[in-house]
Amino acid sequence: KAGVTQTPRYLIKTRGQQVTLSCSPISGHRSVSWYQQTPGQGLQFLFEYFSETQRNKGNFPGRFSGRQFSNSRSEMNVSTLELGDSALYLCASSPGQGNTGELFFGEGSRLTVL
Amino acid sequence: GQQLNQSPQSMFIQEGEDVSMNCTSSSIFNTWLWYKQEPGEGPVLLIALYKAGELTSNGRLTAQFGITRKDSFLNISASIPSDVGIYFCAGRMNTGFQKLVFGTGTRLLVSP
Numbered sequence: 001k002a003g004v005t006q007t008p009r010y011l012i013k014t015r016g017q018q019v020t021l022s023c024s025p026i027s028g029h030r031s032v033s034w035y036q037q038t039p040g041q042g043l044q045f046l047f048e049y050f051s052e053t054q055r056n057k058g059n060f061p062g063r064f065s066g067r068q069f070s071n072s073r074s075e076m077n078v079s080t081l082e083l084g085d086s087a088l089y090l091c092a093s094s095p096g097q098g099n100t101g102e103l104f105f106g107e108g109s110r111l112t113v114l
Numbered sequence: 115g116q117q118l119n120q121s122p123q124s125m126f127i128q129e130g131e132d133v134s135m136n137c138t139s140s141s142i143f144n145t146w147l148w149y150k151q152e153p154g155e156g157p158v159l160l161i162a163l164y165k166a167g168e169l170t171s172n173g174r175l176t177a178q179f180g181i182t183r184k185d186s187f188l189n190i191s192a193s194i195p196s197d198v199g200i201y202f203c204a205g206r207m208n209t210g211f212q213k214l215v216f217g218t219g220t221r222l223l224v225s226p
Contacts, residue, residue: 004156031212043157043202043216044115056213059115090156094212100164101145101206101214105156 002027004106006091012112018079021109025072025093032074033103034066037088046089049074050096078111086113120203120217128225133190135201135220143205146179146186147214152199160201161188193224 005024013019025032034046045058049068066076072093078085088110092103120137127133137146145164149157161172163179163186170177176189186203203217 033212033214035216041115042117042218043204043214045213045215048212050211056211058213092156092212096212099206099211100162101147101204101212102159102162103157103212103214105149105158107154107156 004091004093004104006089006106006109008109009107010110010112012114013081014114015081015083017081018077019081019111020075020077021089021091021111023074023076023091023093023106025074025091026104029093029095029104030072031094031096032068032072033092033094034074034076035090035092036060037090037108038086043090046076081113083113086111116215118203118205118215118217120220122220123218124221124223126223126225127193129194131193133193133197133222134187135189135203136185136187137203137205137217138185139205139215140184141205141207141215142183143215144183144208145206146177147204147206148175148177148186148188149202149204149216150199151202151219157202190222193222195224195226198222198224 031050033048048056068074088108090108092105148160151157161177168179204214
């Protein structure tokens, strides 16, 4: 069974640009969550999608957005990039039935903003 | 952002030693989980706990859900070099769907 796949793995952007990250969950999983990981703030929850609906959102500015498609694949977008957005962005999937907290993480997309 | 207090921050031990780490929160959680992250990888679930007072083992790993529901403990017995990594606790609130609040992490180094 294939794991969670995130693309791209690495990317470099400049301030003011925007970026889109993609996540393919484990087959059959309907819940996709996104986390930002930085040395200073650790792992912070961005948002969770289930059946194409955002059902929870973390404390991030509106520049951070996401969506989920009918095949459960998800994308997140960060607009008007700032230096502080440099981070590892992790996607995690779960079956969705029953909120157990048992998440399966991808390897992440490492974003560097110059 | 919110982070759970995890200690110790790092540990450097000899192979074969036992390890203990803990996680505390000011909030009550309905689920406590422990994840391990290795370089270049995402976190991997080790143990999940669902009831206050619950003690669960996974091989050499044992974790407990604190009675107050505000803390959890992870023990690793007879450590081996492949135990190296960063261990994170995480809590889930009853109304949080799959949202997890993560701890600050414990970096474990094991000397052969």
